[in-house]
Amino acid sequence: MTTTLPIERQEPAGGGIVTGLDAARLDDATFAAVQAAFLEHHVLCFRGQDLTPDQQLEFAARWGTISHHPYVPSLEGHPGVMEIFQVTGITETWHADTTQVANPPKITMLLARELPEHGGDTMFANMHMAYAGLSDGLRATVDSLRAVHYGTELAAQSGVDKAAVTHSHPVAIRHPETGRRTLFVNADYVRHFDGWTEAESRPLLEYLYSLAAMPEYQYRHRWQVGDLLMWDNRSVQHRVVHDYGDARRYLHRVTLEGDPLE
Ligand code: SIN
Numbered sequence: 001m002t003t004t005l006p007i008e009r010q011e012p013a014g015g016g017i018v019t020g021l022d023a024a025r026l027d028d029a030t031f032a033a034v035q036a037a038f039l040e041h042h043v044l045c046f047r048g049q050d051l052t053p054d055q056q057l058e059f060a061a062r063w064g065t066i067s068h069h070p071y072v073p074s075l076e077g078h079p080g081v082m083e084i085f086q087v088t089g090i091t092e093t094w095h096a097d098t099t100q101v102a103n104p105p106k107i108t109m110l111l112a113r114e115l116p117e118h119g120g121d122t123m124f125a126n127m128h129m130a131y132a133g134l135s136d137g138l139r140a141t142v143d144s145l146r147a148v149h150y151g152t153e154l155a156a157q158s159g160v161d162k163a164a165v166t167h168s169h170p171v172a173i174r175h176p177e178t179g180r181r182t183l184f185v186n187a188d189y190v191r192h193f194d195g196w197t198e199a200e201s202r203p204l205l206e207y208l209y210s211l212a213a214m215p216e217y218q219y220r221h222r223w224q225v226g227d228l229l230m231w232d233n234r235s236v237q238h239r240v241v242h243d244y245g246d247a248r249r250y251l252h253r254v255t256l257e258g259d260p261l262e
Pocket of ligand 1: 084090091097121122238239240251253
C-alpha cells in the first residue's frame with residue numbers, strides 16, 4: 001500500500017509544503033513516500049517542526065551520511081549543524097552548496113529558529129528546467145564541458161589544503177538518483193571551464209548563471225519559524241533575499257554527503 005502525503009506543490013518549478021507530519025517520528029512507509037516526494041518537488045518544507053539540534057541530526061541521518069563543511073565550524077556540541085545567522089555575499093548569490101569539494105552535498109536542510117517579521121525569503125531555481133531550456137546547440141556545447149570549482153577566501157584564511165577545495169565537475173551533471181541532466185555551475189565557486197581561461201569562460205558562465213533568475217524556473221520560500229526545509233543540491237540553486245535590514249534571522253543547517261558527479 002502506498003502512503004499519501006499531506007503535501008501541496010507550490011510552483012511548476014518545485015517546492016512542496018508538508019503539513020501535519022512530525023519529521024522526528026516518521027514511520028518507514030511515510031519516510032519512503034517523503035523520499036519519493038523529495039525527488040519530485042526538489043524542495044520540501046515540513047511546517048511546525050520543534051526539533052532540537054540532535055533531532056535535526058537524527059532526521060538528517062535517515063537520508064545518508066552527514067557532511068562537515070571543509071572550513072566552517074559546527075554549532076558547539078553538535079558536529080554537522082552549521083549556524084546561519086548573517087547574510088553574506090555567498091548566500092546572496094545564486095549557488096549550490098559547497099560545490100568545491102570532490103562530492104558536493106546531495107541535500108541541505110535548514111531549520112528556521114528565528115525570523116524577521118517580514119522578508120528573508122529563500123529563492124530556489126530549478127536547474128533541470130534551465131538545462132532543458134537550452135538550445136540544442138548550446139546544450140551540446142555544455143555537455144562537453146567541465147567547470148573548475150574553488151573554495152572561497154575563507155578556505156585560504158582557515159588554512160585548508162587548496163587541493164581539498166578545488167574540484168572540477170561536469171557543467172551538466174546527471175542527477176545520481178533520477179538520471180536527469182541538470183546545470184551545475186554557480187557564481188560562488190566556479191571560476192572557469194576546465195582547459196579554458198577565466199576571460200574565455202566568463203561570457204558563457206554569466207549566461208548560464210543568469211538562467212537562475214528566470215521566474216518560471218523559480219520557487220520562493222516564505223519562511224515560518226519551525227520550517228524544516230530541505231533541498232536537492234544537485235537539482236536547484238538557491239539564494240537568500242536580504243530585504244530585512246539588521247533584523248535577526250537564525251537557522252540551523254545540516255548537509256548530507258553526495259555521490260561522485262558524472
Ligand atoms: C545558504 O545559502 O546555505 C543559506 C540560505 C538561507 O539563509 O536561506
